[in-house]
Amino acid sequence: METAELEKIHAAKVVDARGTACPGPLLEAKKAIGTVSVGQTIEVWSGDPSTKKDLPKWAAKVGHEFLGVIEAEGYDRIFIVRRK
Amino acid sequence: MATKMLIFCGSDAPQKAFPPFMVGSGALAVEMELTMFFTMSGLNIVRKGGAEKILLPGAPMTLPQLVKTVQDMGAKLIACSAAFPIVGMKQEDLIEGVECGGVATFVIAAQEADVVLTF
Numbered sequence: 529m530e531t532a533e534l535e536k537i538h539a540a541k542v543v544d545a546r547g548t549a550c551p552g553p554l555l556e557a558k559k560a561i562g563t564v565s566v567g568q569t570i571e572v573w574s575g576d577p578s579t580k581k582d583l584p585k586w587a588a589k590v591g592h593e594f595l596g597v598i599e600a601e602g603y604d605r606i607f608i609v610r611r612k
Numbered sequence: 613m614a615t616k617m618l619i620f621c622g623s624d625a626p627q628k629a630f631p632p633f634m635v636g637s638g639a640l641a642v643e644m645e646l647t648m649f650f651t652m653s654g655l656n657i658v659r660k661g662g663a664e665k666i667l668l669p670g671a672p673m674t675l676p677q678l679v680k681t682v683q684d685m686g687a688k689l690i691a692c693s694a695a696f697p698i699v700g701m702k703q704e705d706l707i708e709g710v711e712c713g714g715v716a717t718f719v720i721a722a723q724e725a726d727v728v729l730t731f
Contacts, residue, residue: 549694549697550692550693550714550715551694551714553714554714554715576694577693577703577712578692578693578694578713578717581714581717582713582714582717585717585720589716
C-alpha cells in the first residue's frame with residue numbers, strides 16, 4: 529500500500545516499540561494483534577531497521593496481512609491486519 | 613525448488629569467521645540457495661573495513677575475497693541490527709549489499725532451510 533493510503537488508516541491499536549530492539553517489536557506486535565478483532569489493524573512503531581523486514585515475514589507466516597510501512601523521522605510505522 | 617542453506621555467523625574469530633564462506637561458496641557452487649545471518653562479533657565480518665582485519669594465515673583466500681565471492685554468487689547476507697549497539701556499529705557501517713534482519717527473519721529462514729549451520 530502507498531504511504532498516502534496508509535496515512536488514512538485508523539489503526540485499532542498503535543504500539544510504540546521504539547524503545548526496544550529485536551525481538552521487542554516482534555513480541556509487541558504479537559501481543560497487540562491478540563487485543564484487536566479479526567479484520568482490525570495494528571500499527572507498530574519501531575526504530576530498529578530490521579522490524580520492517582521482520583514483521584511482513586511474521587505476518588505471512590502466521591496468517592495476518594501486512595499492509596505496508598510509512599517511514600517516519602527516525603522510525604518506521606508498520607501496518608498489519610489481524611486475519612485469524 | 614533449490615535446496616536452501618542458512619548459516620549463522622556469530623563470531624569474528626578467524627577460525628569461526630572463514631569456514632562459513634568456504635562451506636557457503638561450496639553450497640552456491642552446487643546451486644543451493646544461501647543465506648548468511650551475522651550477529652554479535654560476527655557483524656565485524658560485514659562491517660566496512662572489518663573483514664580486512666580478520667586474518668587467517670594459510671587460508672586459500674582473504675576474508676574480503678570470500679565475502680565478495682559469495683555475494684557475486686548470489687548469497688543473501690543479513691545483519692542482526694539488534695546486536696549493532698553491542699559491537700558499536702550502525703546500519704551505515706555495513707558493506708554494500710547487506711540487509712538488516714531480525715529474529716523473525718532468522719527463525720523463518722531456519723524453518724524453511726534444508727540445512728542450517730552455526731559457527
